[in-house]
Amino acid sequence: MTAKLDFIIGRSGTGKTHTCLNSMQQIMTKEPLGKALILLLPEHMTYKAERELAKSMPQGQGFFRGYVFGFRRFARQILLETGGLNVPRINDVGRQLLLRKILVRHQQAKDLTVFARALKKRGFTQILSDTIKELKSYELTPAVLKAAAERLNSSSRLAGKMNELAVLTDEFSQAMAGKNNDAEDMMQLLAAKIPEAELVRGAEVWLDGFIFFNPQEMRVLAAILMTAAKVHITLPMAGIKAGQTINLALPENQQETGIFSRSYRTMQNVCQLMNRITGNSSKWYPVMLLSANKRNQQESSLKYLEESLFSVNVTPSKNASQLHIVETANRRLEVETAAADILRLAREKKVRYRDIGVLIRDGEAYDDIVRLVFTEYGIPFFLDGKRQAIHHPLAELMRSAIEVVTHGWRYETVFRCLRTGFFPLVREDVDKLENYVLEFGIRGRKRWLQTEAWHWHQRYSLADEDEVSSDTEEKLKLIDGLRRQVISALAVFDEAMRKAENVQAMVMALYDFMLQIEVPLHLTEWTKEAEASGRLADASEHRQLWQNVIDLLDQLVEISGSEKISLSDFEAVLSDGLDALQIAMIPPGLDYVTVASFDQNSIANLRAIYVLGVNAGIMPKRISEQGLFTDADRLHIEEALQELDSDGKQYAAISHGSMERSFGEKFLLYRGFNEAKEYLWLSYALADNEGNGLEPSSYIKRLREIFPEVKFTSIPLEILGRQDDLQLAAARPALSGLVNALRSEKEQGKLEPFWHDVYNWLLNEASLKQPLRLAIAGLFAKANDEMLPKELAKAIYLRGKSLKGSVTQFEKFAQCPFAHFANFGLKLQERREYKFRNMDLGQLLHAVMKEYGELVKRDYAGLWSNIPREKQAVICHELVEKLAPRLQSEILLSRANYNHLKQRIERTALQSIKHLTAWAAISKFQPAYFEEAFGNSSDKVHLKPLPLADNCELSFRGQIDRLDVHAESPYYLIVDYKTGNAAINLFEVYYGLKLQLLVYLLVAKELLSEQGEKRLPAGMLYAFLQNPLIKTEKKLNADELQEKIDKELSMPGWVVADKKIIDDIAAGGTFIKVKFKKGSDDLTVNSQQYVKTPAEFELLLEYVACILQDVGNEILAGKISASPYRLKSANKNACTYCNFADVCGFDPDIPGYEYRDIDKDKMDEIAIEAAMADKTGFTDKLNEEP
Secondary structure (H helix, E strand, O other): OOOEEEEEEEOOOOOHHHHHHHHHHHHHHHOOOOOOEEEEOOHHHHHHHHHHHHHHOOOOOOOOOEEEEOHHHHHHHHHHHHOOOOOOEOOHHHHHHHHHHHHHHHHHHOOOOOOOOHHHOOOHHHHHHHHHHHHHHOOOOHHHHHHHHHHOOOOOHHHHHHHHHHHHHHHHHHHHOOOOEOHHHHHHHHHHHHHHOOOOOOOEEEEOOOOOOOHHHHHHHHHHHHHOOEEEEEEEOOOEEEOOEEEOOOHHHHOOOOOOHHHHHHHHHHHHHHHHHHOOOOOOOOEEEEOOOOOOOOOOHHHHHHHHOOOOOOOOOOOOOOEEEEEEOOHHHHHHHHHHHHHHHHHHOOOOHHHEEEEEOOHHHHHHHHHHHHHHOOOOEEEOOEEEOOOOHHHHHHHHHHHHHHOOOOHHHHHHHHOOOOOOOOHHHHHHHHHHHHHHOOOOHHHHHOOOOOOOOOOOOOOOOOOOOHHHHHHHHHHHHHHHHHHHHHHHHHHHHHHOOOHHHHHHHHHHHHHHOOHHHHHHHHHHHHHHOOOHHHHHHHHHHHHHHHHHHHHHHHHHOOOOOOHHHHHHHHHHHHHHOEEEOOOOOOOOEEEEEOOOOOOOOEEEEEEEOOEOOEOOEOOOOOOOOOHHHHHHHHHHHHHHHHHOOOOOOOOOOHHHHHHHHHHHHHHHHOOEEEEEEEEEEOEOOOOOEOOEOHHHHHHHHHOOOOEEEEEOOOOOOOOOOHHHOOHHHHHHHHHHHHHHHHHHOOOOOHHHHHHHHHHOOHHHHHHHHHHHHHHOOOOOOOEOOHHHHHHHHEEOOEEEEEHHHHHHHHHOHHHHHHHHHOOOOOOOOOOOOHHHHHHHHHHHHHHHHHHHHHHOOOOHHHOOHHHHHHHHHHHHHHHHHHOOOOHHHOOOHHHHHHHHHHHHHHHHHHHHHHHHHHOOEEEEEEEEEEOOOOOOOOOOOEEOHHHOEEEEEEEEEEEEEEOOOOEEEEEEEEOOOOOOOHHHHHOOOOOHHHHHHHHHHHHHHHOOOOOEEEEEEEEEOOOOOOOOOOOOOHHHHHHHHHHHOOEOEEEEOOHHHHHHHOHHHOOEOOOEOOOOOOEOHHHHHHEEOHHHHHHHHHHHHHHHHHHHHHHHHOEOOOOOEEEHHHOEEOOOOOOOHHHHOOOOOOOOOOOEEEOHHHOOHHHHHHHHHHHHOOHHHHHHOO
């Protein structure tokens, strides 16, 4: 039997699908029983067509004869009848798993040349899978590929590519033989089984919605033509009826760039196929031309749009009532404006959401924005298509859990796994555990799985004794408990994966792991939460994914269950499988806006269509080459295939790739632009999400030429000047619009009157009062009078009646009260990471200096110069080796490159020891105390607290690096080690910015007094622990080099104005900044800033106590204002290196916020001293100074 063939053609909107459905309805109404009536459609059109057919049937009458299929469902139905479904079918996920298995084998064998590098790239399996699909659908077998490759230059890369592809395709086919069946194999089997199918024999078949059939589909069509009674094929095409004939020889049909070119060629190919079946040499078959546009009214602008947009020599139309072109500043604003207009249609025109469609050409740019904006505007919508599952927490759990095993429990993979939400730890616990792991550099399987408790903690000293406080012990117990909760499941999984002998065992280990952490239960709970909050798409995703994952694991076992495979190869195979998982989206109800792409356009005959993103490069889309073959490759392959036709056998040509897609692009746009029945919105943005400029599509210009009076709206970024009411379509956007309008009013003094009504309306909406208040507060921000209640401040800072803190803490308050509050009140801290920091360098060098000094004191009578020069290096090396492991959980031993750093530190320490030894050799001051702590009950010195208001008191704590005493005179000297730059001036002391050395001086005086020594301050110096880099233009000898080093290390600070004492500190001023004029007791001009009289020292000690009292009282008064100091002359302020700049909200442009400007140019040292004296009541003593 050979079917009667005819074609149903017509332009868009002429009712081709309706004609098919109407014919089926009439036949079934007249004869409910009989041979099958089959409508074949693209997969995405079947649901809608079946519903339309059901609606068209008389009430109470079903359609026993009628079938609506896509090719896949049609194949399943036929094979179910004829017995071809006994072989299990492999899906896209299974196909990629099988291909990855094949690729892994070749990767191990290293027998591929062209694809050798591509094998390692993520996504190559997907590309290869798509290519094999294409080859199968074009019936290009491995043998044909190899034969075509022989026709090419054998040494060419393309020939090599085709030969390797032939090998991979052949191996894929062999692996599939007798086991699995993919969609392309089913199509091949379908073509063979149709003649046996009772369903098709004598049936009447309609094929609708296709403009092209690939060779495999043509083979199926041939089988239908040889089995069915009648076959009707609809094609979008232009035609002109002339008497009894229909003229199809029109430019839009025959020209390669015509919008109906592909349909016309398809008709030719089908006719040729039918002629081969019937034995006719050349025959055209009956054509039914549908010429009347049933979608649009006769004189409507949309009808004229369909006729003219892609035509030439068009007369402009004055009727553009159904069109609206919108230009917006950016894509977000474009989608918001479209959403507002959709709400307008629904409210004012009573258009149901289900009668509205949105078409997008660039889903990557628009899908997420549409999802966010439509949700915000309260518009129910369905994003037609499938969603990638790759970013779902379950996919991330599986991927990261495998990586934990294969990558040795790396920090990143462990916490990616923990943050999926399936573990018993709450988010706060995960944060605590992560902070601990980062701080102590915990890496690797051994550390995570150790049976001993984690014991690492922050060391404040590198001394031998390291007492752990009770608070630290509690924290360590908590952290170790969290760690054990994590590894209870992961450790079992790790062991099972390592013991697994084949893929099935690995899959079982993964499955058991997911059950152990109750993945199905979590997904069920998430589904319920999503449904309760109206997030139906998310609920559907959670519901589907578990079954999809089980199917993936089943296919893994089916394909490779008994095979041995390495962990890394299993990871690669599983990763490809997860990449291929997709979630089918389910509509949220019966009334929703459909959002679809032009490629998978299921929208038809809706009242209103919104086309977004009508920009250059998007409409028409800039087509790029895809897959393994370039367009040039495809042309060469086509030529080779044509050469193979020498024996008269017809070989299928290969797809022309991007060239073919480019020609099809115009038809996609033609069909999309003409789906609306009443209203068409076309919009474009002038900038993308990053602010890059965009141009409108050429179709916008074309439309405005055809419809000169078309409604055009331009939506600027600024609210000011907008007169449209779209910005008031929904509550949240109206609130945003109000804020923008108020900002414009604030800047330009203009505000449209209706915004007052908007404000009043928002005030009466209970759910919007708080957002409105926050928005207004942010817009009219000003600095608050930031004071804590006294009671609260005392509760935060006091321990009993005592305010305790380090000198640095009180200096921080002087710099900025808010920074002090954030640091010491709220106790905010930067996340500590396991890396070597400058403070680690300082801590290690300080410890070396302390140990060295105590060794000198113990074994060398306290005289640094007594240690032989050659032994200095040995001692220094031993000290660094001893102390380095104690530093930050052995950080200097954690990496190979840190060994070089340790050597540099050792050289720095040795250089510092040499320098300090040379100084000790000429100085009459010798070290007496090293790292002497104060402020604790166990310390040698017991300081009297400073009295504060309300019977409170202030005590400070800290540690003096070094205290030297004169061997003969009653003087002492403070030495503070610094690894960086340091200096002190009276100006910074006056404002409380630098108090440390003076506090040390004060403490040292009390310490010596308690030891029975009455001594006076000789000075306070910064000693640099550095190995300076010397720049010079000439070669230096050893003495010259040492002289320059000593100059770089010269110690700044203040010393007493007594030449004898200065000489006793450093004879000749070699090691300190103080120098005398040659042959004179007078200081050089530059040296005067480093000298203070005894009375001045006494004043400074009085003042430092006084300013600490002021600071203490202000802290307890609750001052927490963000008022950082600024030193204009030095371009320096407290915000520059502040860790809390993102928290405080300080902005000099906001009223009430301002720097505390301090400038030393306004006060010289005499004026500062006078001010200090006035504050302390020290004026008389200062005046008595000779």
